Structure formats: structure tokens, C-alpha cells
Amino acid sequence: MLGTDPVKKEKPVEVKRTVKKIAIIGPANSGKSVVFNKLSGSYSIVANYSQTTIEFVRKECKIADARYEIWDTPGLASFITSSQDESDTRDALLKTPPDIILFVGDATRMKRSLTLFAQVMELGIPTVFILNKTDAAQKRGTLINAIKLSARLRVPVVEAVATHGIGFDKMSTAIKTTDTEKSPVRYPxxxxxxxxxxxxxxxxxxxxxxxxxxxxxxxxxxxxxxxxxxxxxxxxxxxxxxxxxxxxxxxxxxxxxxxxxxxxxxxxxxxxxxxxxxxATLTAPRIAQTAAWASRHPIWGWPIVIAIMWTTFYGVGTLAARMAGFLDTWFFFPVTDFISSLIGVPLLNDFFVGDFGIITMGIMNALGTVVPILTVFFLIVNFLEDVGYLPNLSVMANRIFSYFGLTGKAVLSMSLGFGCNTMATMTSRMLETKKERIIASFLIALGVPCAVQLGVMLAILASAPFSAILFVVGTVVITQMVCGVLLNKMLKSDKASDFIMELPAFKLPNFKNIVKKTYFRVKWFLKEALPLFVLGAMLMFTLEKTGLLTTIEALASPVITGILSLPDKATEVFILVLSRRELGAVYFKNMFDAGEVDYYQVVVGLTVMTLFIPCASNTMAMLKELGLKVTAYINLSIIAIAISVGGALNILVRLF
The missing domain is CATH 1.10.287 (Helix Hairpins)
Incomplete structure (x- = not known):
């Protein structure tokens, strides 16, 4: 109507939907990550030892017609903590508490689980007790009455066998009905x-x-x-x-x-x-007991280590090499020849399929060379994780590690370094003192090759004389030992660390889990490293076409061709190593396959490449864990050590 104000339409008020947060908490190796994987539909690495999860993993998902954000957390022993990873978990729970807690208890270790549960209840957060591994407890003669347990805890108790998907229906119901209860423990x-x-x-x-x-x-x-x-x-x-x-x-x-x-x-x-x-009194299977005992025995444990090393060497050096050769012959070479025939412009041809082409050097190296190596390597490592070998190895190595100022607990970090140095550096936070964390991070960065680099090295050494293996491995191990002893003498600590390690029972491997872990780890590599392989190829292409590569080779010549006696082209290897070690390793393998390096240069090149400065991602992890000053000292020291050891080895190896 004329003369009246127009009706104003109000904008609809946006109501922000809040998603409740569920934290999965429990002792180490109780099955938290399995529960997380089943509830969220995603994948978090699962293994038969503690500290598999080292950081919060978050995933939003739907449970019983409601949306939740689920957290997978590192294992806890107590809220009164000694290690950095436990302290970080506890502090996060106190500062940003979740709405609901799923406490995953281990039915085979009830006292430990209940002691931690008493502390969790003091948070004053609605909690569900997931009684996991009930099948394993029954095999050991332990029967738990969930109704009686629930009455004493005053929270819902759900019996579960997470690895087989048992108990998850009841878990969803319990999440909806749980409420806040007082702690069941009364102090003096x-x-x-x-x-x-x-x-x-x-x-x-x-x-x-x-x-x-x-x-x-x-x-x-x-x-x-x-x-x-x-x-x-x-x-x-x-x-x-x-x-x-x-x-x-x-x-x-x-x-x-x-x-x-x-x-x-x-x-x-x-x-x-x-x-x-x-x-009831039941004993574990004798074969499992004997295998676990032998794997940590100070004498019998070493033949097992040697057998594992030989299997890995043969698998990566022979089986993976055949897989790579098959892919090259029947797929990659025909594809590159076809692409080359389509591109008539020389510059574009070089950019895609030349020596530094994004297809030949980038994609082919990642898919054709690295993926077969990584697949075989991770199948072996995941098998060892699944049976529970690594914690037993840490017991055997504890005495040796004491000379380096470490305990056997550091074996888990060091062994993870053979998968990814960055992840291994982050797991060093589970060590109790800063001295231990510095020494472990230094040794990981100095002489622990990541999975791809190690796999490529094994592929090269499998085609070289056996003496090359002795020189490379011996030099790296001796360098590690000398540096470890010196760091132990130089760095001081206010307290000595005790070695307390949970030894999970040996069990038959779950081959489905092994294959699944291998798939996700290879997938993670491709997601993270494939773009870097392409960028590395583009960098080398640009350096070559602009003439900067020749300038860099001339500047590095006193070290590369002088001290180390490597060909000028090896400069390109170390340029690539600065971004990702595996990039340099794969390029060095290409030089080896083309006959561009002799026996002495293979020994020196592989040794220096192993001892050389850590890749960019590992350096960032050290910055986060240790700070700028310590990281700078570590990287500068490693460069000096790598060149010095490489120069000395270059002289020594030519005497034989």
C-alpha cells in the first residue's frame, strides 16, 4: 500500500551446528587405533607394539544418527607422566576437554587399564569403558564379568574384540546413554x-x-x-x-x-x-613363547636379526628389482617412446621425457623404481610389527644403546626411521629426557636411511660386490657408534632413564592388516613424494637449461670430484637430497644402472648420501621437537661428518 513502509525481510539466522568430540583414550597397545578405524571409517596405523600413534588424529564421522569428531590419541601409562608424548596428550585433554571419552581397556592387562581409568574418571567427562581383547584374555584363562565391572565402575562397559568388529553396535548405544559420574577412587x-x-x-x-x-x-x-x-x-x-x-x-x-x-x-x-x-591357569602357546624369548636373547637374537636383514636385502634387491624391470619393459618405456614421438619441439620433448623430464625423472622414478621397492620393504616391516618383534628387539639392544646415552626404548624410534625419518623424529618425544631426544634425533638424521632410500641402496648393493655392502654398512654403523658415544659424553642430563618396556605376546600375523598397512603407507608416499619428484625434475631441468647446473658443479667440484672422487654429475644427486633423500637415491641408481660410477664411487657415494644432511621434512620435524638452535647444530655437524667420513673412506677403500 502507498505511504506505508515496505516490509523488511529478516535474514535467516544461521545456527552453527556443534559437533560433539569423542576422545579415544587408553593404555598403549590396547587397540585404540583399531576402534578409531572402525568408528571413523578412516585408517590410522595399527601395530603390535606401543607408541604406534604419536599425535592426535581427528576425523568427523556419523555414529548412531549423530555427527561426532573422534580423536585417536597416543597411549598413556599415567597422567603423572615422564615422557613428552604422554605429557602432550594429557595437557590437551585438560585444556580442550572432549565431550565424551571412549576408554579402551586391555582385558589381558586389567590392573594397568583400571589404574589409568581411575585417573580418566577424575576428568569429570562422560565415559564408556571398552573392554577390548576379551578373546585374548579368554585364551589365557581370564573371564571378566562385564555386568559386575560396570556396577563397580558406574559407567557402561562394552565387551569388544575390535580387530574382528565385535562390540561396535553396543558401543554406539553406550555413547548416546553415558553420563558424568564421580571417580570411583577415594583418597585419604x-x-x-x-x-x-x-x-x-x-x-x-x-x-x-x-x-x-x-x-x-x-x-x-x-x-x-x-x-x-x-x-x-x-x-x-x-x-x-x-x-x-x-x-x-x-x-x-x-x-x-x-x-x-x-x-x-x-x-x-x-x-x-x-x-x-x-x-584359570593357562599357558601361552610354546612356539610363541620360544620365538619371543629367542628374539630378545643376547646370543640367539642376533642370528634372527641377520636372517631378517638377509630377507629384506633379497626381497628388495631381487624381487623389487624384477618388478621394476617388468614395469619399465612393458609399460613405462613404451609410454615414453610414444609420448616422445608425439612431441616435435625439442625443448618440450626434453621437459617431458628428457634426462630431467617430469615423466622420465619424476613420474617414472616414483612409480616404476620406488613403488616396487617400497611395497616389498613395507610388507616385511609390517609383518615384523604385526607379530610383535620390535619390542623384543629393543630388549636385546638395550645394553648396546646404553653406551649412547639411550635405552632400548629408542629402538622403536630408530627402527621407525627405516620407514620415515620425519615420523621417527616425532616419536622421539616418547623418550624421557631431552638428552635422549637430542641423541636419538641426531642418530636418526645422521645414519638411518628412510624406506625408499634404503630400498634403492639395497637394489644397488645387490648388483655390487659383497665387499661394497661391508664398506657402506660398516662405515655408517661405526660412524653412528662413535657419534653416539661422544654425544653421551658431551650432553648432560639431570636424571637417568629407566628402561621399562611392555612386551606384547607374539601372535600370528594378520595378513589383511599387513596388506592394508602396506597399501596406506605406499599411498601416503605417493601423495607426499610424487609431487616432489616432479618438482625435483623441473628444478633440475631449469638448472640445466639456464646453465646454473654447470656453475653449481664447478663450485662443488673441490668437494665432489676432489675430496670424494665422485663424477661431476653426482652434484645433481646432492642437490636433490636436500629436498628429499629418496630423490637423490633414485637419481644415483640411474647413474649406477648407466655405468657412470665405478666400484669406489658406489661405496663413497652411498655412504655420504646416507650420512648427508636430513631432508627438508625431517629438518622441520626437528625444529618442532628440538628448536632452532639444536636443529642448526645437528645439520651443520652432519654435513661436516658426511664430508669428512666420505673423504677418509675414499682414501681407505682404494687401499684394498
């Missing part, structure tokens, strides 16, 4: 009073108190929690909480807070396990 009264005073001092608002978990850590003097509380609640509130702590110590000067709390949790866990379990 003088501890409870002090915890209440700390909680009352550190209020988030009028209704929400600090979690009991955080209060326990505050009373225990945990530095990370004290710093977090100061930033969150302010000086006045923390001063009041500190007064409560001082009052506690004045009233109970002889009390060891951590010990008293541990004892209370331990007694509760014992009583709960005893009330809900029935056991």
Missing part, C-alpha cells in the same frame, strides 16, 4: 581436603570447578599444570591454591603425594579386578 581424607581446597580456589565459574585430575597434578607440583593454571585463572586464584598446597605440606610434611595417590589407585584397581574376574 587429608588428600581429599587439600584437593577440594585447590578446586574451590580455581573456579572457572560459579558452577564449574577445576577437574580433580588437574587438582591432583597441581598438588603434585606438575610444572605444566602450574603454568597453565596461572595463565587461565590468574595470580590471585593461584596464590589461594598455593596456600592450600603449603597448608597440606605443613600438616603432612612426610607425605609423598604421588605415592599415596598411586597406592590408593592401585588398591582400588586390584579390588575391582578381583571382584569382576575369574581366572
Amino acid at each position: 581424607e587429608f588428600i581429599e581436603e587439600s584437593l577440594a581446597e585447590i578446586q574451590n580456589a580455581l573456579l572457572e565459574d560459579d558452577t564449574k570447578k577445576l577437574s580433580k585430575t588437574a587438582a591432583v597434578l597441581y598438588l603434585s607440583g606438575d610444572k605444566n599444570i602450574l603454568k597453565w593454571c596461572l595463565a587461565k585463572f590468574g595470580e590471585d586464584a593461584c596464590h589461594t591454591a598455593d596456600e592450600a598446597v603449603l597448608h597440606f605440606h605443613r600438616k603432612s610434611p612426610a607425605a609423598n603425594v604421588k605415592q599415596v595417590i598411586f597406592n590408593a589407585r592401585s588398591v582400588w584397581a586390584d579390588n575391582t579386578a578381583e571382584a569382576s574376574m575369574a581366572t
Whole structure:
């Protein structure tokens, strides 16, 4: 109507949909990643040893007609932690708590699971107890009454065999019905009073108190929690909480807070396990027991190591080489010849299928050379992971590693380095002291070749005289040992680390899981490295066509052709190594296949390439874990060591 204001249409208000967060928490090797994989439909690496998961993995998915964000978390032993990875997990749970917790308990290790569960309940978050590995417990003669256990824990208990998909229907129902319950553990009264005073001092608002978990850590003097509380609640509130702590110590000067709390949790866990379990005496299969014993024996363990090394050497050097040759003959060579015939412009022809072509040097090297090597290598490694070999290897190596200032626990990080140096450096956070983390990261960067580099090296050495293997492996191992001993003497630590390692029972390998892990690891490589192979080819093409490659070779000549006695073309190898070690390794293999390097140059080249500066991604991981200063020292030291050792080896090998 005229004379009236037009009706204003209001914009619809957008309601932001909040997705509840579910954290999967539990002891190491309890099956958390299997539960995560089944619920989320994605894949997180699963293996028969602890510390497989080293960082939070998040995935949004649908469970029982509702959307959730699920977190796969590293394994925990206790909230009073000693290692960096456990501390990071605990702090993340306290600072950004999830809405629901799925606690994955190990039915074969109930006391350990219940002791950790008591701490999880103190977070004050709705929790479901997933009683996993019930089949393995029954085989050992342990029967657990889930109804009795649920009554004592006051939370839903779901019996599960996650590897076979058993229990997930009930899990979905339990997630919807679970609610917040008080912690089932009651500490001595003088501890409870002090915890209440700390909680009352550190209020988030009028209704929400600090979690009991955080209060326990505050009373225990945990530095990370004290710093977090100061930033969150302010000086006045923390001063009041500190007064409560001082009052506690004045009233109970002889009390060891951590010990008293541990004892209370331990007694509760014992009583709960005893009330809900029935056991019969059964022994593990003798073959599994004998195999596990032999694999960690100080004498019999070494023949097993040698057998594994020979199998890997033969598999990668022979089987993978045949696969690569088949692909080249029947696919890649015909394809490149066909593409070359279509492109009449010389520059474009070189760009696609020349010596530094994105197809010949980039795609063909990644798919035709690396993928067969990586497939065979990961099949072997994943088999060893699945049967539970690696933790037993760490026991055998513990005595040797003590000379380097490390414990056998570092074997897991070092062995993971043969898959990916970056991942191995990140797992070093599970080591207890900064000294250990620095030494482990240094040794990984110095002389542990990643899967692709190692596979390419084995493929080269399989066609070289046996003495070449002795020179390369011997030089790298001796260099590692000398550097490890020197670092142990140079670096000081406030405390010595104890070696406590869970030894999972040997089990028959799950070949479906082995193949699946191999697929995902090869897929991860292609996703991350294939673009870099193409970029590396483009870089070398540009350097060659602009004449910069000739200039760089001239500048590097005193080191490359002088000290190391390598051909000028080897400069291109080390340019590629700076971005990704496997790029340089594959290019060096091409030189070897073309007969461009002799026996001495193969020995020196492979040794220096192994000891050379870590790739860019590993350097970034060291920056994150160790800081700029330490990373710079490590990289500069490694360059000097690689050139010095390579020069000395060049002289030595020519004497024989």
C-alpha cells in the first residue's frame, strides 16, 4: 500500500551446528587405533607394539544418527607422566576437554587399564569403558564379568574384540546413554581436603570447578599444570591454591603425594579386578613363547636379526628389482617412446621425457623404481610389527644403546626411521629426557636411511660386490657408534632413564592388516613424494637449461670430484637430497644402472648420501621437537661428518 513502509525481510539466522568430540583414550597397545578405524571409517596405523600413534588424529564421522569428531590419541601409562608424548596428550585433554571419552581397556592387562581409568574418571567427562581383547584374555584363562565391572565402575562397559568388529553396535548405544559420574577412587581424607581446597580456589565459574585430575597434578607440583593454571585463572586464584598446597605440606610434611595417590589407585584397581574376574591357569602357546624369548636373547637374537636383514636385502634387491624391470619393459618405456614421438619441439620433448623430464625423472622414478621397492620393504616391516618383534628387539639392544646415552626404548624410534625419518623424529618425544631426544634425533638424521632410500641402496648393493655392502654398512654403523658415544659424553642430563618396556605376546600375523598397512603407507608416499619428484625434475631441468647446473658443479667440484672422487654429475644427486633423500637415491641408481660410477664411487657415494644432511621434512620435524638452535647444530655437524667420513673412506677403500 502507498505511504506505508515496505516490509523488511529478516535474514535467516544461521545456527552453527556443534559437533560433539569423542576422545579415544587408553593404555598403549590396547587397540585404540583399531576402534578409531572402525568408528571413523578412516585408517590410522595399527601395530603390535606401543607408541604406534604419536599425535592426535581427528576425523568427523556419523555414529548412531549423530555427527561426532573422534580423536585417536597416543597411549598413556599415567597422567603423572615422564615422557613428552604422554605429557602432550594429557595437557590437551585438560585444556580442550572432549565431550565424551571412549576408554579402551586391555582385558589381558586389567590392573594397568583400571589404574589409568581411575585417573580418566577424575576428568569429570562422560565415559564408556571398552573392554577390548576379551578373546585374548579368554585364551589365557581370564573371564571378566562385564555386568559386575560396570556396577563397580558406574559407567557402561562394552565387551569388544575390535580387530574382528565385535562390540561396535553396543558401543554406539553406550555413547548416546553415558553420563558424568564421580571417580570411583577415594583418597585419604587429608588428600581429599587439600584437593577440594585447590578446586574451590580455581573456579572457572560459579558452577564449574577445576577437574580433580588437574587438582591432583597441581598438588603434585606438575610444572605444566602450574603454568597453565596461572595463565587461565590468574595470580590471585593461584596464590589461594598455593596456600592450600603449603597448608597440606605443613600438616603432612612426610607425605609423598604421588605415592599415596598411586597406592590408593592401585588398591582400588586390584579390588575391582578381583571382584569382576575369574581366572584359570593357562599357558601361552610354546612356539610363541620360544620365538619371543629367542628374539630378545643376547646370543640367539642376533642370528634372527641377520636372517631378517638377509630377507629384506633379497626381497628388495631381487624381487623389487624384477618388478621394476617388468614395469619399465612393458609399460613405462613404451609410454615414453610414444609420448616422445608425439612431441616435435625439442625443448618440450626434453621437459617431458628428457634426462630431467617430469615423466622420465619424476613420474617414472616414483612409480616404476620406488613403488616396487617400497611395497616389498613395507610388507616385511609390517609383518615384523604385526607379530610383535620390535619390542623384543629393543630388549636385546638395550645394553648396546646404553653406551649412547639411550635405552632400548629408542629402538622403536630408530627402527621407525627405516620407514620415515620425519615420523621417527616425532616419536622421539616418547623418550624421557631431552638428552635422549637430542641423541636419538641426531642418530636418526645422521645414519638411518628412510624406506625408499634404503630400498634403492639395497637394489644397488645387490648388483655390487659383497665387499661394497661391508664398506657402506660398516662405515655408517661405526660412524653412528662413535657419534653416539661422544654425544653421551658431551650432553648432560639431570636424571637417568629407566628402561621399562611392555612386551606384547607374539601372535600370528594378520595378513589383511599387513596388506592394508602396506597399501596406506605406499599411498601416503605417493601423495607426499610424487609431487616432489616432479618438482625435483623441473628444478633440475631449469638448472640445466639456464646453465646454473654447470656453475653449481664447478663450485662443488673441490668437494665432489676432489675430496670424494665422485663424477661431476653426482652434484645433481646432492642437490636433490636436500629436498628429499629418496630423490637423490633414485637419481644415483640411474647413474649406477648407466655405468657412470665405478666400484669406489658406489661405496663413497652411498655412504655420504646416507650420512648427508636430513631432508627438508625431517629438518622441520626437528625444529618442532628440538628448536632452532639444536636443529642448526645437528645439520651443520652432519654435513661436516658426511664430508669428512666420505673423504677418509675414499682414501681407505682404494687401499684394498
